[in-house]
Structures are given as structure tokens and as C-alpha cells.
Amino acid sequence: MITTEQIKSLKQNNISVDAEITKQRTEQVWKAAKNAAKNDVVALAGCAKGTIYRVFQTGSISIKLAIAIGQVLNVNPNYLAGAAGEPGEFTDALLLQILELHGYQKLLAEIAPPSAEEEVVKPKRKYTRRQKPAPEEAAPPPAAEVEAAQEAAPEPVPEVVNESAPLPDIPEEDLQALLHSLVILSKAGITNASDKLAQVKGILIS
Numbered sequence: 225m226i227t228t229e230q231i232k233s234l235k236q237n238n239i240s241v242d243a244e245i246t247k248q249r250t251e252q253v254w255k256a257a258k259n260a261a262k263n264d265v266v267a268l269a270g271c272a273k274g275t276i277y278r279v280f281q282t283g284s285i286s287i288k289l290a291i292a293i294g295q296v297l298n299v300n301p302n303y304l305a306g307a308a309g310e311p312g313e314f315t316d317a318l319l320l321q322i323l324e325l326h327g328y329q330k331l332l333a334e335i336a337p338p339s340a341e342e343e344v345v346k347p348k349r350k351y352t353r354r355q356k357p358a359p360e361e362a363a364p365p366p367a368a369e370v371e372a373a374q375e376a377a378p379e380p381v382p383e384v385v386n387e388s389a390p391l392p393d394i395p396e397e398d399l400q401a402l403l404h405s406l407v408i409l410s411k412a413g414i415t416n417a418s419d420k421l422a423q424v425k426g427i428l429i430s
Contacts, residue, residue, distance in 0.1 A: 225295060226319060226335065228268055233331055234288035242306035243283025250293070250304050251280040253311070257297050268292040287326055291319065 240246040254262070254276060266273055269292035276293075279285050290301035300312035301322055312318075316336075323332045 225316065226268075226291060228270060230331060230334065231268060231288055231292060232270060234286070234291065234328070236286040236288060238284040239287050239290060239326065240283055240285050240305045245283075245306035246285050246304060247280055247283040249306070249311075250276070250285060253293065253297055253299055253304065254280075261296055265292050265296045268296060287322070291322065295319070 257265075262273070265276070269275075269289050271289065275289065279289065285304055287301070290304050293299065293304060294301035294314045298314050300308050300310070300314065300318060302308035302318075303311050320332060320336055323335070
């Protein structure tokens with residue numbers, strides 16, 4: 225809404241586009257208003273009532289008077305000027321539109337200064353959910369290592385008929401090498417290697 229101090233900067237130039245329509249509509253709206261509202265129009269426009277009565281006779285209406293009548297009596301100032309077909313209602317958006325149309329840029333900026341958000345609109349950051357990396361699969365042992373393990377793997381041991389016969393002595397280094405070979409062959413998916421490794425683990429745990 226416009227104040228008395230702000231409305232003083234408006235000019236007295238005629239904005240009517242049809243004198244006859246302005247005469248009829250302004251008189252009709254004015255006569256339908258209450259005395260208190262009429263006094264408010266006069267106070268806001270800073271004019272005498274005689275100025276308004278001259279509109280009924282000449283059909284000329286200034287932007288100052290059209291906005292004052294429109295704001296107080298809640299009517300579209302363009303309707304009084306003959307530029308709109310319906311009385312409508314007075315809104316802040318309509319006020320800004322009229323001021324811009326008639327070149328009151330300074331007053332327009334005073335009534336509705338642009339905010340920092342309107343001047344600089346920062347693009348919204350698009351949120352993307354981070355995907356958890358897939359667990360890495362254990363890489364199979366190199367082919368050369370598998371071949372070496374196969375060569376070092378123990379030969380099939382024939383079934384021992386006499387279970388009470390003593391087992392042959394095997395050096396500790398050879399046992400470690402055999403066990404390491406079984407682990408490599410099991411990882412490489414060699415047939416029976418996993419079973420043999422499981423058997424060895426079972427013996428060691430028991």
C-alpha cells in the first residue's frame with residue numbers, strides 16, 4: 225500500500241482513456257462510499273473534495289487521485305480511468321503494475337525493493353546418495369603360484385592296512401610347504417584340495 229508521503233511524488237497528469245467512462249464510474253464509486261471513507265481519500269491524496277468533483281465534470285483523473293480512491297475504496301484505479309472493464313479490487317501487485325506502467329521506477333523501488341534472494345538465485349544443489357563401494361572379491365592366486373603348489377602337493381597316499389604302523393618322519397619345513405600348497409590349491413578351486421585342507425584343519429584342532 226502507498227502512504228501519504230509517497231503519493232505526493234505522483235503527478236497530476238490525466239490518465240483517463242475515456243472521459244465519459246471516467247466521469248460515470250468515478251461519480252458512482254464516490255457516491256456509494258461512506259463519509260469517513262471519503263475523508264480518508266482526501267487525506268491520502270492531499271487534495272480538496274472539489275478536486276474530486278471536477279472529475280465528474282471533466283472526465284480527467286490523475287494517477288494520484290485514481291490510486292487514492294482505489295486504495296481507500298478498494299477499486300481498480302484502471303477501472304476509474306476506463307482501462308479496465310470491471311471494478312475488481314485494489315491489491316499491492318496492481319499498485320506496482322500501475323506505477324511501473326507510468327514510469328515511477330524510483331517510487332516502485334521504494335515500495336518494493338528487490339531482495340537479495342531475488343537478485344541472486346543460487347541453483348539448488350542436487351542431492352545424490354552416495355553408493356557404498358561393493359566389497360572387493362579376493363583375487364585368485366597367480367597361475368604360476370598355483371602350478372608351483374600343484375608340483376609341491378603331496379602324492380596320493382595309499383591306504384594303510386596296518387593302522388598301528390608308525391608314520392614316516394617328515395621334516396617341519398616340508399609340512400609347512402605342504403600345508404601352504406593345500407591352501408593355494410583350495411583357493412584356486414582345485415578338486416579335493418578344499419576337502420584335504422579341511423581334514424588337516426580338523427586334525428590340528430582335535
